[in-house]
Every structure is written in C-alpha cells, then in structure tokens.
Amino acid sequence: MSPADSQPQMPAPSLRRAGVEERLLAEDATRAYLRQIGNIPLLTNDEEVFYTRRYRACRDELRELLACLPKLLLGSLAKVEQxxxxxxAEMVEYAAMEDQDGLRKQFRAVLVAGEEFSERLDDQSEPSAAVEDELQPLLSxxxxxxFGKLALRDCFYDSCLTEALGATPAQSPDDILRERMVSVQQEQEATRQAIVEGNLRLVISVAKRYAHCGMPLIDLIQEGNIGLxxxxxxxxxDRGHRFSTYATYWIRQAITRALAKSGRTIRIPSNMIREISQINAAExxxxxxxxxxxxxxxxxxxxxxSVARVxxxxxxxxQTISLQSTVNSEDQTELADFISDHVTxxxxxxxxGAVLREAIDLAMGTLDQRERRILNLHFGLDGGEPKTLREVSLEFGLTSERIRQIEFGALRKLRHPTRRQFFDGYY
Structure with a gap:
C-alpha cells in the first residue's frame, strides 16, 4: 500500500465549502437577530409593572366577556374534555397533566353544573327582562x-374568543359585546407584545448558557421565547415579584425540556419519570x-x-452533553478533544501492533493451509473469537485429539530456530 493510500480521505472541496457556507449562514442569521434585539429598548420598572398589570386586567375581562356566552364556553370545554x-396538553398547564383522570373529572363537573344553570335559565316560561337580567349575570x-379553578391556559380562551368573533350571525354576540371583545383583545395583545419584546435580551442571556448542549443558539432562543x-x-x-426573576425560571425550563426532547443519550427509567414530573410541578x-x-x-x-432523593x-x-459539543467556536474544538482515551x-x-501482526503473518506463511487454519480458529488470529478444540474439530470433521496433534506440530514448527527470526525483539 502506498503512503498516499494510507492517508485518510478528505471530503471533497465542494462538500467542505457547502458545510462551511451553511454554518456561516446560520451564524449570520443569529448575529442579525441579536443586532435586531439589541435595538429594542428594555422596560423600566414602572413600565414592567404597568404592562403586566394591564395584561392581567385584559385577560380577566376577556374571560368575563366570554362567560356571557355560556353555550360557547361550555361547548369548548366539552371538546377539551374529549x-x-x-x-x-396544549390547553392545560403542564403540572395539571400529572393527573389527567382527575383533570377530566373536574371538567365534567363544571360541564354538569354549567348545563344545569343554563337549563334553569331556559326553563323560565317567558321570563321578564328583569328576571333575565338578574339570572344572566349570576350564570356568568x-x-x-x-373556570377560574381549572388549569386552562390562555390559548383555550383565545380559541373561544376566535370562535365567538367568527360565529354565524345567529350565534354571534351582540354588537356591543363583540366590539368590547375586539377592543380588549387588541389591548391584551399589545401589552403582551410589549412585555415579550422588553425581555427578549433576557432570553438570549439564558440561552447562551446552554449554547454547547447540542442545539444551535438560534433554536435555543426560540425555545426560550416560548417559555417567556x-x-x-x-x-x-400582585405577589410583588420582579417579572424578570419569574420569567427566568420559565425560559430555562423551556430550553432544558427542548434539549431533553432533542435526544437523550442516557434514558431515564420509566419508574422515575413520575417522581421527576412531581418535582417539576412542585418547583x-x-x-x-x-x-x-x-x-x-x-x-x-x-x-x-428525601432531599437526597430529590x-x-x-x-x-x-441533559447529557455530547462529546461533539463545540468548546471553542473559533477553531471548532470539540469536548472530546479534551478527554483522554484509555481504550484506543x-x-x-x-x-x-501492526509490525507484530506482519511478523505473525510471515511466520504463519511457512505452515501449510490446514495448520494455519487451525491456529487461526483456535487462537482467534484472524480477528474472530477464539474457538475450542471441539469447535475446530467439528469444522474439519476430525476428532479433538487429532486437531490437538496438528496444532502441537504447527507450534513446534514455529518454535524452530529457522522461524524464530520473525520474532526477534519480542522475547
């Protein structure tokens, strides 16, 4: 084999260029995003308090407005229950998914209570406007x-609102209610956008801590935005905490869950998943x-x-860190480059080893074909697992004793002074 043949084959220049260009494009997209976020001003403390309070007020008002449409609200809950x-999982809080049977039981209880109240209102024989005006607020x-006691996420109410505003004229809310819903929804979305944009730098700060865990930084930022x-x-x-402190936990949780889903090297035993879920819910x-x-x-x-168990x-x-994780982005140094290999x-x-292998091959070349085959099989010299004399005898159709005799003769030949020259320096 020529020296050129022994050299490892390098990727074709076009393939190397394609890989480099792809990485540079990803880095350019990330840098462009970071520059864009850097131009968005941070929220002051007063702005943070104002927007978070206003968002919660809009959310509560929208839920009260949706309660004026009991059939729509209960119908949407029935769909979620089924x-x-x-x-x-998309409609309820993560912690509530721990007891799905209990959660669905709560949904059914609310559906039964709501339908009973609605039936009482419908059973009023030609109720007067005064009676209807009195009962409707009670139902709402x-x-x-x-519904406030259920672990429903905002996306549930968003879907109800979308259904209400897109309903047919016969099922649609009256004009006053519709206008108010649209107005509050727009204000809620504006406040949500202000809070999110004012904390995007926080997401980037948290995401950078996980930049070497196997996912691109831009993907980590996207997952962190979901947590935000x-x-x-x-x-x-009203609890008096800073939003940034509270949001950091949710951002970190969203990123770590995304990393776990992207492929875990070491699987967690199934009997421990529930305990880990309980710990996450308690946190x-x-x-x-x-x-x-x-x-x-x-x-x-x-x-x-116990504390030790937790x-x-x-x-x-x-999440287990991959050995291929990049440690230095400048020279693309990987974590595996810093870990000693005691196996290879x-x-x-x-x-x-290669020189010894060559010496053995030269010495074995002085034996006949059957002798070489028996030694290779018995001692695993051909790279396979060593076989017993019984297994070798079955392959040749001879007795174990005859195989032993042939092997003994072959080894005696290899020990002859004329063949010891092949192993000079090894004994």
Missing amino acids: STQNEL ASLVNM MRAVERFDP ERLVQEGGNQPEAEAVAQAVGL RALKKMAR DSPAEAMA
Whole structure:
C-alpha cells in the first residue's frame, strides 16, 4: 500500500465549502437577530409593572366577556374534555397533566353544573327582562368562578374568543359585546407584545448558557421565547415579584425540556419519570409562590421525598452533553478533544501492533493451509473469537485429539530456530 493510500480521505472541496457556507449562514442569521434585539429598548420598572398589570386586567375581562356566552364556553370545554392526551396538553398547564383522570373529572363537573344553570335559565316560561337580567349575570359569575379553578391556559380562551368573533350571525354576540371583545383583545395583545419584546435580551442571556448542549443558539432562543410567553400568561404582579426573576425560571425550563426532547443519550427509567414530573410541578408552584428558584429542601418537603432523593432525580434528569459539543467556536474544538482515551491504542502502540501482526503473518506463511487454519480458529488470529478444540474439530470433521496433534506440530514448527527470526525483539 502506498503512503498516499494510507492517508485518510478528505471530503471533497465542494462538500467542505457547502458545510462551511451553511454554518456561516446560520451564524449570520443569529448575529442579525441579536443586532435586531439589541435595538429594542428594555422596560423600566414602572413600565414592567404597568404592562403586566394591564395584561392581567385584559385577560380577566376577556374571560368575563366570554362567560356571557355560556353555550360557547361550555361547548369548548366539552371538546377539551374529549380531546386526546396531546391536544389536552396544549390547553392545560403542564403540572395539571400529572393527573389527567382527575383533570377530566373536574371538567365534567363544571360541564354538569354549567348545563344545569343554563337549563334553569331556559326553563323560565317567558321570563321578564328583569328576571333575565338578574339570572344572566349570576350564570356568568358562576362560570367565571368555576373556570377560574381549572388549569386552562390562555390559548383555550383565545380559541373561544376566535370562535365567538367568527360565529354565524345567529350565534354571534351582540354588537356591543363583540366590539368590547375586539377592543380588549387588541389591548391584551399589545401589552403582551410589549412585555415579550422588553425581555427578549433576557432570553438570549439564558440561552447562551446552554449554547454547547447540542442545539444551535438560534433554536435555543426560540425555545426560550416560548417559555417567556408562558411566563407572561402565568405571572401575577400582585405577589410583588420582579417579572424578570419569574420569567427566568420559565425560559430555562423551556430550553432544558427542548434539549431533553432533542435526544437523550442516557434514558431515564420509566419508574422515575413520575417522581421527576412531581418535582417539576412542585418547583413551578414554589416559583409562583416565592418568585425565585426553590431550594432542594423546600421541593423535598412539597413532594414528600428525601432531599437526597430529590437531588439525585434532578441530577438524573439533566441533559447529557455530547462529546461533539463545540468548546471553542473559533477553531471548532470539540469536548472530546479534551478527554483522554484509555481504550484506543496510541499511534506508537498501533504501529507496534501492526509490525507484530506482519511478523505473525510471515511466520504463519511457512505452515501449510490446514495448520494455519487451525491456529487461526483456535487462537482467534484472524480477528474472530477464539474457538475450542471441539469447535475446530467439528469444522474439519476430525476428532479433538487429532486437531490437538496438528496444532502441537504447527507450534513446534514455529518454535524452530529457522522461524524464530520473525520474532526477534519480542522475547
């Protein structure tokens, strides 16, 4: 084999250029996005308080307006109650998915109560305007109260609102109610946009901490933005916490979950997934109550596990870092470049092994074909697993004793002084 043949084949120049160009385009897109976000001003403390309070007020008012359409609201809830697991997960809070049977039971209880109230209102024989004006607010208030206890996300109410505004004239809300819904929805969306844009730099800051975990930075930022929007939905300004502190938890959670879904190297045993889910749910609840990341002791007390168990499960749930993760973006150094390999032979050991292999082949070449075959099979010299004398005898159709005799004769030949020259320096 010529020296040129022994050299590793390099990718074709066109393929290398394509890979470099693709990476440069991705980096350019990320830099352009970062420059764009850098031009968006941050929210002041007063603006943050104003927008978060206004968003929550708009959200509450929209729910009260939707409660004026009980058939639509209850019909939408009935669809969610009958939905698949994946569809249900999109409409309810993550922590509530831990007990799906209990969640659907709550939905059915609200549906029964709401329908009973609606039937009582319909059973009024030609109710006067005064009676109807008195009962309708009671039904609306009752629905607001019952739905407020359900773990429904904002997207559920958004879908109800879309259905209400797109309903046929016969089912559509009156003009005054419709105009108010549109007005409040527009204000809510504007405040949501202001909060999100004012905290996009926070998402970038958190995403950069996970830049070497196997996902491109721009993808991490997108996942973090989803977590930021969830934080906007869940934040309660009346608790007195800073929104940025609260949002950091949701951003980090969205990113880590995306990393876990992108492919886990080490799988978590199925019997531990439930405990990890309970820990995540307890952390979410404690973050809402305290406004910051809870200590392991508080989480352990909330889920009824030992502190050591909680720490072990949280450590187990962490995403494994790929050995191909880039450590230095300038020279594309990977993590594997800094980890010693105790399995693969060093270049010197590989060279010595190759020389010994060549010496063995030369010595074996002095034997006849049957002798070479028996030694190769018995000692695994051809790269296969070593075989017993019994297995070798079956292949040749001879007795084990005859195979042993042939092997003994072959080894005696190899020990002859005329053949020891092949192994000078090895003994």
